[in-house]
Amino acid sequence: MQWSYTIGRIAGTDIKVHVTFLLVVGWWALMGYSQGGPTAALASALALLALFACVLLHEFGHILMARRFGVRTPDVILLPIGGVARLERIPEEPRQELLIALAGPAVTLAIAVILYLVLRLGGSGAQVAELSEHQPFLAFLVTVNIYLLLFNLIPAFPMDGGRVLRALLASRLGLVRGTRIAATLGQSLAVIGGLYGLTREEPLLILVAFFVFLGASAEAAAVETRAAGQGLQVGQMMVTNFRTVPIHATLAQAVNLLLSGEQREFPVVDNYGRTEGILTRDNLIKGLSQRGPDSGVAEAMTPNVPTVPPTLGFQEALDRLRASHLPALPVVDVSGTLVGLLTMDNITDLLLIRRAQG
Numbered sequence: 001m002q003w004s005y006t007i008g009r010i011a012g013t014d015i016k017v018h019v020t021f022l023l024v025v026g027w028w029a030l031m032g033y034s035q036g037g038p039t040a041a042l043a044s045a046l047a048l049l050a051l052f053a054c055v056l057l058h059e060f061g062h063i064l065m066a067r068r069f070g071v072r073t074p075d076v077i078l079l080p081i082g083g084v085a086r087l088e089r090i091p092e093e094p095r096q097e098l099l100i101a102l103a104g105p106a107v108t109l110a111i112a113v114i115l116y117l118v119l120r121l122g123g124s125g126a127q128v129a130e131l132s133e134h135q136p137f138l139a140f141l142v143t144v145n146i147y148l149l150l151f152n153l154i155p156a157f158p159m160d161g162g163r164v165l166r167a168l169l170a171s172r173l174g175l176v177r178g179t180r181i182a183a184t185l186g187q188s189l190a191v192i193g194g195l196y197g198l199t200r201e202e203p204l205l206i207l208v209a210f211f212v213f214l215g216a217s218a219e220a221a222a223v224e225t226r227a228a229g230q231g232l233q234v235g236q237m238m239v240t241n242f243r244t245v246p247i248h249a250t251l252a253q254a255v256n257l258l259l260s261g262e263q264r265e266f267p268v269v270d271n272y273g274r275t276e277g278i279l280t281r282d283n284l285i286k287g288l289s290q291r292g293p294d295s296g297v298a299e300a301m302t303p304n305v306p307t308v309p310p311t312l313g314f315q316e317a318l319d320r321l322r323a324s325h326l327p328a329l330p331v332v333d334v335s336g337t338l339v340g341l342l343t344m345d346n347i348t349d350l351l352l353i354r355r356a357q358g
């Protein structure tokens with residue numbers, strides 16, 4: 001996710017903080033300062049640090065449960081709406097997703113119960129409200145964890161409650177339909193919550209609604225794409241009718257190629273047909289303006305581009321294409337021969353066709 005920064009790493013998972021989370025921390029400290037000066041600002045900051053730790057423990061509930069099912073978690077991002085553990089993949093079994101979704105709230109419940117017992121054994125009375133006089137900090141944490149628990153169990157996908165709902169729906173209706181229904185409900189709740197936040201002037205609620213809405217549509221789209229591409233290999237989804245540019249060609253020659261057809265990205269090959277790089281339309285335009293039409297393709301192209309084998313599976317190929325930030329990747333077989341071009345346009349067309357054919 002953009003605007004997030006890595007602050008540490010625990011058990012193979014990067015801990016990232018989104019800039020909006022830092023804004024909330026700053027706002028909170030400022031509120032404390034305005035109410036009681038530096039001491040209150042420090043107390044506010046400490047309270048937030050504890051909250052931060054509780055949210056992280058909640059996320060590691062998800063992460064460790066996911067690991068039990070062989071699903072790794074490359075990173076967890078802290079947003080104002082809580083944490084988002086980015087699982088490598090959705091587990092195959094809806095039952096596994098159910099357990100992963102419930103593990104976070106279970107940790108939060110455990111924290112709340114333990115802190116509550118600590119308070120009670122401290123002999124300060126039974127009610128959390130009464131305790132807040134004597135033990136403001138712990139009582140605050142108990143309250144916050146109960147709030148976190150209830151909030152996360154709202155069935156607004158992709159929040160935990162929504163994931164539980166998706167898992168239950170997926171076990172009966174399949175992953176795609178289950179996700180579609182859960183995401184629609186999540187977005188509806190986000191719109192209602194966002195409108196309520198607007199009328200009540202609750203900026204945090206509006207922010208939460210915004211993240212839930214975006215998260216629901218992104219996850220639903222990812223599930224649909226994966227389902228549509230299931231079983232496909234690069235060899236079936238690459239462009240096979242394409243032209244290459246010799247590495248000794250001039251930009252003027254490349255311009256002629258670009259204007260003579262629909263192709264936008266050209267593999268650049270040496271005398272033996274080996275791929276040296278890719279000349280994108282942007283490369284070409286930039287090279288023309290900086291060095292002129294008589295300059296060489298070799299200086300203008302993007303060199304050392306990653307190649308993909310024709311036997312690579314759909315999801316892995318899509319991930320590599322996205323990670324490369326290039327519009328096309330050369331497809332090269334085991335003998336080193338350039339056999340195709342993997343482009344997002346072609347993948348989109350293929351998925352549309354597969355969906356139309358059911």
Ligand code: ZN
Binds near residue numbers: 058105
């Ligand atoms: Zn959670």
